[in-house]
Amino acid sequence: MDASAIDHSRDALTISRILRVNHAGEVGAINIYTAQIAMPQRDGDIHDFLVETLSHERKHARQFLALMPDRHTRPCGAMPLWGLGGTFLGAVTGLLSRNAVLICTEAVERTVHRHLDDQLAWLGDRDPALSDTIRKIQAQELGHLRFARDGQGARGWFSHGLDAVIVAATEAVIWLSTYGASAKMAHDLKA
Ligand SMILES: [Fe+2]
Numbered sequence: 001m002d003a004s005a006i007d008h009s010r011d012a013l014t015i016s017r018i019l020r021v022n023h024a025g026e027v028g029a030i031n032i033y034t035a036q037i038a039m040p041q042r043d044g045d046i047h048d049f050l051v052e053t054l055s056h057e058r059k060h061a062r063q064f065l066a067l068m069p070d071r072h073t074r075p076c077g078a079m080p081l082w083g084l085g086g087t088f089l090g091a092v093t094g095l096l097s098r099n100a101v102l103i104c105t106e107a108v109e110r111t112v113h114r115h116l117d118d119q120l121a122w123l124g125d126r127d128p129a130l131s132d133t134i135r136k137i138q139a140q141e142l143g144h145l146r147f148a149r150d151g152q153g154a155r156g157w158f159s160h161g162l163d164a165v166i167v168a169a170t171e172a173v174i175w176l177s178t179y180g181a182s183a184k185m186a187h188d189l190k191a
């Protein structure tokens with residue numbers, strides 16, 4: 001096998017991991033928002049936001065899924081972890097308070113946004129169709145992030161702690177689902 005073939009297969013593997021983790025992330029988000037909608041948020045003004053956001057995440061999941069067959073990729077093996085983790089996170093924050101719901105949204109979407117940035121930078125023109133899909137989805141994720149950031153009340157120590165725990169948990173499942181490729185991608189881009 002020559003060097004270009006090795007590079008090509010490595011790129012294909014990374015593209016496959018990007019697709020799998022992004023699809024899994026959307027399934028996690030679907031579970032978060034579904035659980036939050038089922039919980040009392042103590043303030044009805046975010047209900048419409050949660051319902052609309054859930055419809056976006058469902059569409060995103062379908063878009064990533066549709067790109068899989070051509071790239072010989074199947075959904076992530078760690079999907080139950082994403083599903084259960086998302087439901088747990090959504091249920092807990094939905095039970096806590098309106099602010100906890102928005103902190104959860106901001107923490108998750110901020111983490112996702114950074115990873116999508118890394119992916120787009122790494123992808124370059126390796127897979128234009130995937131880049132295009134990510135770019136369009138990222139614009140919508142940014143809307144979720146802004147709403148959550150702008151709609152929050154003042155943050156105390158508990159809010160900062162909750163944010164940190166959610167970011168750490170999200171990073172951990174992303175790392176596990178990509179077998180560390182997400183961290184390597186960020187490291188390579190910095191270098
Ligand atoms: Fe999404």
Ligand SMILES: [Fe+2]
Pocket residue numbers: 029053057109140141144
């Ligand atoms: Fe989102």
